[in-house]
Amino acid sequence: MTTTSTTNDTTVAARSTPRFLNKIALITGGASGIGKATAELLASEGACVVIADRCCEEGNALATRLSRERRKALFVETDITSPASVESMVARTMSEYGRIDCAVNNAGVSETSIDLVDASSEQWERLISINLRGVWLSMQHEISAMLPAGRGAIVNVSSRTGLVGKPRLAIYTASKHGVLGLTRSAAIDYAPCGIRINAVCPGLVQTPFVESKFGERLPELARTMNPLGRIGEPKEVAECIAWLCSDAASFVVGVSLPVDGGAVA
Template sequence: MNREGVGKVALVTGGASGIGRDTAFAFARDGAAVVVADADVAGGAETVRLIETRYDAQALFIEVDVTDAASVEAMVRSTVERFGALDMAFNNAGVPDRAASLHVSTQENWDRVMAVNLEGVWHCMKAELDHMLTAGKGAIVNNASRSGLVGVPSDGVYGAAKHGVVGLTKAAAIEFAARGIRVNAVCPGLVETALTRARFGDELSARAKLANPLGRMAQPEEIANAVVWLCSDAASFVVGVALPVDGGATAR
């Protein structure tokens, strides 16, 4: 098996669970040293433990608050101090929209979703770019959403933030491609995670059947595989893409 990640360093925010954890696993399986960053200390430490035992790979947990620029800058600085480089980053940390409708959304909900899902990505990109521009190379993938490509009625605030992530991704892709840095986004549809189950509860099975032409949810590893591909040399000419990984939902 070709392990393109050997000798490279990958950073995953929101790596304590769900898509982030499976992406950290995928980077480790590909041979990379992996930094798992999250506000969830116990979950992040468990991801590192699993990487070390399953894949015999180097891994480090860093506690981070992506809404705080200083915390994010310290995360990147610690990554480079520990492993000597930062080659790939998946800016994945995010929170759900707590409002079932834009009409009943609160200022608190808006502030929380925007701070983590949009401003957090901006903080991460700025800190990652500081290092990658010096190195003259790198790959960044931001986690957007199907809700960042189309309107989803139950995701008004979340969708606004994720549309913003797509915009940041495209602007950065154009600005930094000539300097050796590729920036892309993944746009997952409905994914089977603990967060998804907690949000939709008993409605989840019915939603999954209607969500896309495949008639099911994605598994976290299916999103992870797309992220690792976007960071790999196999995607060396892919720049500024907001890649739907949604079972065909946005093709309708």
């Protein structure tokens, strides 16, 4: 048992029992990067994690590894651009576990930098359908599943670019601003029903997403991107997501939490 010098009973209790013991946590985009780190962290603290991703190989490999490590994990092939796929992601979770305690809407894609006037409708449709409509569809089904229980926590993964503009990245910026709009509005609507909805806004984080986007420019970019002068680790974002999902954040509703080494500051 972990000991602590505080006299706060809640802190003592929280430390002595895994935070997510037997909680059911659904994570979209859970096969890679921030989603994968979140699945690993929540599973290590007792949660049954449902890894929903369109990448079967990575998703299955993660679920298999976690299960081998005596964690509880299930992979569900999901494409969040498809309403039927999102519906079946939530239906499968409900049929396996009977409820959803936490949902992390993390799946997202980036865009190649491009002037707004040169971007095509296809680029707009693709980005918005994954980064924004996918979060909306996921929330619709997750909230419907949480409502009968009268409790639940949802964390949407926006971006630093959800809080500020970024040159030559208008569609991505719009999609991530949209995620914060969805988060705030839904947070107000469903807090009275016991469902807390929040968002995190990561800065530059070392994942396949940014490695493929920035390549060799990444180390230099990382040095200048924020006051800490370094890139973030997926686990550092996962820790904030886990906290927002946990009972320790019981009075936190509708926030957009920067996790960016001070970039927005």
